[in-house]
Amino acid sequence: MASRSGSASNSGNLGRTRVGKYELGRTLGEGTFAKVKFARNVETGENVAIKIIDKEKVMKNKMIAQIKREISTMKLIKHPNVIRMYEVMASKTKIYFVLEFVTGGELFDKISSKGRLKEDEARKYFQQLINAVDYCHSRGVYHRDLKPENLLLDANGALKVSDFGLSALPQQVREDGLLHTTCGTPNYVAPEVINNKGYDGAKADLWSCGVILFVLMAGYLPFEDPNLMSLYKKIFKADFTCPPWFSTSAKKLIKRILDPNPATRIKFAEVIENEWFKKGYKAPAFEHADVSLDDVDAIFDESGDSRNLVVERREVGASAPVSMNAFELISTSQGLNLGTLFEKQMV
Template identity: 75%
Template sequence: MNSNGRTRVGKYEVGRTIGEGNFAKVKFARNVETGESVAIKILDKDKVLKHKMIGQIKREISTMKLIKHPNVIQMHEVMASKTKIYIILEFVTGGELFDKILNHGRLKEDEARKYFQQLINAVDYCHSRGVYHRDLKPENLLLDSDGVLKVSDFGLSALSPQVQENGLLYTTCGTPNYVAPEVINDKGYDGSKADLWSCGVILYVLMAGYLPFDDSNLMELYKKISKANFTCPPWFSTSAKKLIKKILDPNVKTRITIAEVMETEWFKKGYEPPSFEKTNISLDDVDTVFDESMVIFFCLITKYRKMSFNLSEDCCFQWQNPGNLVIERKEGRPMLMNAFQLISTSQGLNLSSLFEKHMGVVRRQTRFTSKCPAEEIISKIEEAATPMGFDVMKHNYKMKLQGSKTGRKGHLLVATEVFEVAPSLYMVELRKSKGDTLEFNKFYKNLSTSLKDIVWRTDASNEGAENECPQAKLYE
């Protein structure tokens, strides 16, 4: 542990939250032995058990153990404490491919082809290992600092043992706009051909900048998908149009296969096969993460050590290195964010995105800086959010803002955290945890108006301002 109150999970020093869902949080972390940056996916065991998700989590862990490919997010290890499961993942800094399209619009055909080639490489390898992703979309495709595509989020994936005797899968899942028609029809589907359909939709989106199938009415959307009712824009090359139409063929029997895609002239242009070592992986130890008797045993050992050495809160069993401890300490001050961690909040380590407002882009999180004391920042946010109909839950320098009204996707839930980036300078991050992104943007616009007296401003218009903590330029 160090003086700024960071949490330590085994050999990992845990930092800021970089993603959040209903059952898990993803946090930035650093391996204190090697200095390597990682992402830690933290799952609450009680929630996993309550929602009967043990099978799904085991599949996700098994899948990520099986897939060791340069175009797939790598899982380093898994640990489990009495209350939590920790999945240690490769940390990538280039953001989502989806954000690249939002920021810059459609891609040129050669660039789209490069990403599509990497996507097909990854999906083909997954299928060779008996893994079917089942939720391929640009939001689940990440980019590293070199622009290399990485497939992520195997939470809905299926493994070969789930395939029925007739070779089909039957669980309907995925994101509607990207789902193959046979998945919608609920009569069984071939996982490899369903994944390829999603790849075809992704290729269309990369080159067009919009979806081939879209409708606010879900039934109408399904009709368009079932009939493959779409047209290619005029800027698509003839060979690209031909390939996309072969992939987005509603007839599974005549739909092109991945092997046939890789043999097309359009795909082979500038193609570089991936280079990596294939290893044999055992899944025999996956159940250990959920073995309560082993976890309790190590907790008892840790409890004894606490009595002897006054260690703090939790213990952790790690299947690769049994006996590893997780030591957590309550934060008594805002988390200190050093220069590298500050830069890591910016997509692709491009510092311009820290200080430039991207107009017209729908964001799921936003940040601002303030020179006011952290306690005052928290107090001001609470004062501003309460009249807007939000319930406020505070814990040290973190807040949860829960909307009282039901929106398009349920109640809006906003996670807020204050970070110290320098003496008397704080960064405040607001992130949508649940609800609709457009509603989050509207909420933030109203909130920022109420907070204008605590936000630091760096531009020339600051001169002559009367406020002690004047308004700042916001950065995304």
């Protein structure tokens, strides 16, 4: 579930509930473990999305160190094609991630309206996707659930990857250096993830990027079958055919990405050097502003200092604030889908 959009109104449908300096409004999306609400910073007037996690459903105290480490990494990620996480807050029962609010809708809305994208337009979005995913990999963060719902557009039409990273926690990498948790959306998932023998997170993400490129240009999925086992067989064999309107160079690249053998599959660095990929390529411009992790540390502060915590309250007729227990609280993200993380956590 992402910090997705719609046009935001600052008036009538903003509710009366306040969390810190943010006034919560309508619900933008909802899932098993999280709800995303539109919100407004009452000090600056800025529109944001706030992801609200029910702590009791997802937390085990023994995971705090691993989660804090991963979350801190996510806060440090400032890439033009990844949804930003601005700050994190927590109350006794909830965790609040303050996220960039993206107003352009999902990239795949374009496909449902147009049928498919022209090759040049598909390449532009694919370049931004590869830039974002490769950058996050360089920071040790893997997505593992790249799919249409996680590709949003900002007001300028730039791609923004959401729900990035927290599904692959450090403790899920075993002694062999591979991940061993099956997650993701079946049509977009790499064969090595399905067969449960361990996989490289970067190679699995690249496969998903290849499926996304195919869909952008074709208007349909490369692997599709109503029977799940038949679908898996197609994925294991990379049983797909590129439509005739794909250029020869695009076909070659997609076939190298959708190689069912991860050992011989093309790597991100090779994709970036590929002639088809490089056409019209613009390297992303990066911000290098300082990022504070004080809020991450504060949420995990075991001293019980309530100054670090927030209370969700109604502006009218609010009940007295509840007391806070800082040790119970967790921290930040970036439009990330914590559902997969906690559904698949290791026992």
